[in-house]
Amino acid sequence: MSLNTPITLTDPMLASNIDIDNVTHFLLELDALKRVNRRSYVTGTTRLENSAEHSWHLAMACWSIAELFDLDVNHEKLLKMALVHDLGEIDAGDTFLYADTRSDAHVEERAGIERLQSEHGNGIKDLNEIWEEQETGNSKETQLLKVVDRLLPFLLNLHTNGKTWTDSNVTRSQVSGAHMFIKDSFPSIYDWLAAQIDFATQQGWLIDA
Numbered sequence: 001m002s003l004n005t006p007i008t009l010t011d012p013m014l015a016s017n018i019d020i021d022n023v024t025h026f027l028l029e030l031d032a033l034k035r036v037n038r039r040s041y042v043t044g045t046t047r048l049e050n051s052a053e054h055s056w057h058l059a060m061a062c063w064s065i066a067e068l069f070d071l072d073v074n075h076e077k078l079l080k081m082a083l084v085h086d087l088g089e090i091d092a093g094d095t096f097l098y099a100d101t102r103s104d105a106h107v108e109e110r111a112g113i114e115r116l117q118s119e120h121g122n123g124i125k126d127l128n129e130i131w132e133e134q135e136t137g138n139s140k141e142t143q144l145l146k147v148v149d150r151l152l153p154f155l156l157n158l159h160t161n162g163k164t165w166t167d168s169n170v171t172r173s174q175v176s177g178a179h180m181f182i183k184d185s186f187p188s189i190y191d192w193l194a195a196q197i198d199f200a201t202q203q204g205w206l207i208d209a
Contacts (some may be wrong), residue, residue: 009199012164017077018103019121021121022119022120022121023123024120024121025119025120025121025157026045026116026119026120026121026122027121028114029090029117029119030087030090032052032090032197033050033051033052033055033086033087033089033090033123034050034052035050036050036051036052036086036090036093036094037049037050037051037094038051038054038094038153039096039097039167039168040054040152040153040156040157040160040164041093041156041163041164042156043156043159043160044205045108047071049087049092049156050115051089052086054086054114054152054153055082055085055086055087055154058082058084058085058145058152059079059082061148061151061152062078062079062082062144062145063075063078063079065143065144065148066078069175071144072140072141073140074141074143075139077130077133077139077142078144078145081130081131081134081141081142081145082124082131082145082148084113084127084130084131084133084134085131085134085145085149086173087112087113087127088106088108088110088111088112088113088115088131089109089112089115089173090107090112091108091111091112091115092105092108092111092112093108095103096168096171097178098154098168098174098178101153106135107120109135109137110131110132113127113129113131122165123149134172140156144185144186146181146185147182147186147189150179150181150182151189154175154179154193154196157200157205158196158199158200161203161205162200162205162206164203164206165200165205165206166204169207169209170205170206170207171206171207171209172197172200172201172206172207172209173209174209175206176194176197179197
């Protein structure tokens with residue numbers, strides 16, 4: 001076969017039933033996640049991280065940690081959950097970890113996922129199920145995802161002089177409480193976080209309360 005010979009990627013009969021306009025519409029719907037700003041600042045800049053960037057960072061971090069620690073997890077399942085983790089924010093927006101309304105955020109996010117699932121150009125048949133697993137499940141993959149999802153914004157705060165924490169008057173007890181579950185699921189990461197919380201408090205980035 002010549003290197004210039006084109007490869008047919010789809011069955012002509014199957015392709016005839018797919019409207020490419022629907023496909024591209026769905027892809028643009030996904031693109032909207034780039035417009036959702038989070039509260040963490042990108043290191044080395046003065047701008048906020050967006051949710052699409054966070055999703056990429058989350059997937060890469062989960063992948064790396066799973067392999068580095070030789071964890072018994074399904075990598076495909078883990079990466080899929082990381083990629084869909086914040087998709088509901090396209091409709092619901094991002095909810096700050098320490099906001100009073102955080103417990104209600106899943107309602108709007110779930111509705112957003114259902115809307116995306118129903119898109120004619122969406123080829124991910126189990127989008128709802130994957131999102132629900134990362135949101136409410138208790139698998140090893142879900143537990144790792146939740147640990148890394150808390151670790152990353154903490155890390156960004158630590159390397160931007162606690163800017164998000166100081167902007168919002170976040171307290172030491174709030175941060176400690178939000179990360180306490182990691183003590184059981186990933187002790188070595190928790191011990192590191194606890195030491196960094198002490199450091200951030202000493203620097204005045206967290207209110208000592």
